[in-house]
Amino acid sequence: MPVGLLTLAGIERAAHAQLPPEIWDFIEGGSGAERTLTANREMFGRHALRPRTLVDVSACDPALTLLGAPLRLPLGIAPMAYHRLVDPEGETATARAAGRAGALLVAGMFASRTLEEIAAAATGPLWLQLYWLRERVVLAALVERAEAAGYGALVLTVDAPRIGRRLRDLRNGFAVPSAVRAVNLDQALTAASHRATAGRSGIAEHAREQFDPALSWTDLAWLRERTRLPLVLKGILTAEDARLAVEHGVDAVLVSNHGGRQLDGAMPALAALPEVVDAVPAELPVLFDGGVRSGTDLAIALALGARAVLVGRPALWGLATDGEAGVHRVLDLLREELEHTMALLGRPRLADLDRTVLAPWPCPAG
Ligand SMILES: Cc1cc2nc3c(=O)[nH]c(=O)nc-3n(C[C@H](O)[C@H](O)[C@H](O)COP(=O)(O)O)c2cc1C
Ligand SMILES: CCCCC(=O)C(=O)O
Numbered sequence: 001m002p003v004g005l006l007t008l009a010g011i012e013r014a015a016h017a018q019l020p021p022e023i024w025d026f027i028e029g030g031s032g033a034e035r036t037l038t039a040n041r042e043m044f045g046r047h048a049l050r051p052r053t054l055v056d057v058s059a060c061d062p063a064l065t066l067l068g069a070p071l072r073l074p075l076g077i078a079p080m081a082y083h084r085l086v087d088p089e090g091e092t093a094t095a096r097a098a099g100r101a102g103a104l105l106v107a108g109m110f111a112s113r114t115l116e117e118i119a120a121a122a123t124g125p126l127w128l129q130l131y132w133l134r135e136r137v138v139l140a141a142l143v144e145r146a147e148a149a150g151y152g153a154l155v156l157t158v159d160a161p162r163i164g165r166r167l168r169d170l171r172n173g174f175a176v177p178s179a180v181r182a183v184n185l186d187q188a189l190t191a192a193s194h195r196a197t198a199g200r201s202g203i204a205e206h207a208r209e210q211f212d213p214a215l216s217w218t219d220l221a222w223l224r225e226r227t228r229l230p231l232v233l234k235g236i237l238t239a240e241d242a243r244l245a246v247e248h249g250v251d252a253v254l255v256s257n258h259g260g261r262q263l264d265g266a267m268p269a270l271a272a273l274p275e276v277v278d279a280v281p282a283e284l285p286v287l288f289d290g291g292v293r294s295g296t297d298l299a300i301a302l303a304l305g306a307r308a309v310l311v312g313r314p315a316l317w318g319l320a321t322d323g324e325a326g327v328h329r330v331l332d333l334l335r336e337e338l339e340h341t342m343a344l345l346g347r348p349r350l351a352d353l354d355r356t357v358l359a360p361w362p363c364p365a366g
Contacts, residue, residue, distance in 0.1 A: 260290070
């Protein structure tokens with residue numbers, strides 16, 4: 001194994017070196033000045049760990065059950081559109097890797113393999129992410145297909161009434177290459193994503209046409225009535241919205257700022273986590289994504305109250321560099337690092353990872 005691949009940062013460099021610049025920019029980029037994107041990472045550096053000693057750590061066990069899904073560790077892959085942008089196989093390779101690692105996969109509504117192909121490749125827990133389309137019949141049909149194919153939960157993304165101003169994509173006039181399609185949707189619905197126009201993002205144009213910006217809390221009942229699957233809201237950053245989510249009967253919330261790709265200047269995801277955790281009943285799972293790049297990061301998010309943590313971009317770095325094996329390497333590195341962190345922290349069980357683990361990182365003078 002090349003020495004650089006001992007960390008996710010090494011895998012990131014390898015992916016950067018081999019992907020076309022406009023694909024790299026689409027994946028890596030955030031919105032606006034990328035303040036939120038940068039801050040997502042920086043927030044982890046504000047926490048120091050408080051290790052306890054003389055604790056038996058001969059068995060560190062990060063296994064858990066999440067909304068009925070058995071996981072070998074509290075880790076999953078965040079929903080991301082178009083995995084075939086970086087690998088000819090795409091989501092089926094990602095699904096096999098997640099299954100082997102005992103991690104969750106949240107497939108995206110804009111997956112480039114069919115929901116059924118992904119389900120057939122998956123050997124572990126699999127959920128489906130949805131954006132709320134103006135055409136509700138399309139949404140209803142996807143929900144039915146997801147149930148029939150054995151998906152275990154629906155994740156409704158609520159931070160995207162429109163797509164953030166992603167300046168890299170605007171500069172590149174980014175369009176999804178015609179060979180890579182959102183195959184679960186009618187081709188007419190996604191045509192705008194493939195239209196390259198100078199100074200515009202195909203994805204933003206497409207979302208402007210198709211996403212319903214009028215969606216509000218009362219509409220959730222429509223989705224609830226159509227499914228027996230647990231419902232997760234993705235993109236919650238405030239205590240106010242967390243309380244509303246509970247009032248509207250959701251089964252879990254996912255604290256996320258969409259990896260800094262939506263509202264630039266939004267709170268770093270890790271900074272939003274405690275207020276959401278404190279606002280919901282203890283039994284409601286709070287999930288987290290945004291900037292997690294190591295087992296230490298995972299442990300910090302868990303200590304702040306996340307039940308499980310998702311990674312976005314790192315899974316695509318792994319997929320770009322080595323297909324299924326690359327994604328598996330990313331997940332396995334995170335597992336190895338988490339177990340290592342739990343051992344050296346003297347916290348061998350997930351339940352031991354609470355706020356007593358954390359102290360503020362001492363600020364450098366000046
Ligand atoms: C290339 C890419 C595509 C994404 N597509 C979606 C999507 O289709 N639906 C969604 O809810 N979130 C999407 N996201 C956001 C991720 O689910 C997740 O919130 C974010 O990537 C987490 O941050 P991280 O990349 O720092 O781990 C996407 C992110 C990336 C990088
Ligand atoms: C219309 C698909 C948008 C996917 C994406 O880039 C994101 O959600 O960040």
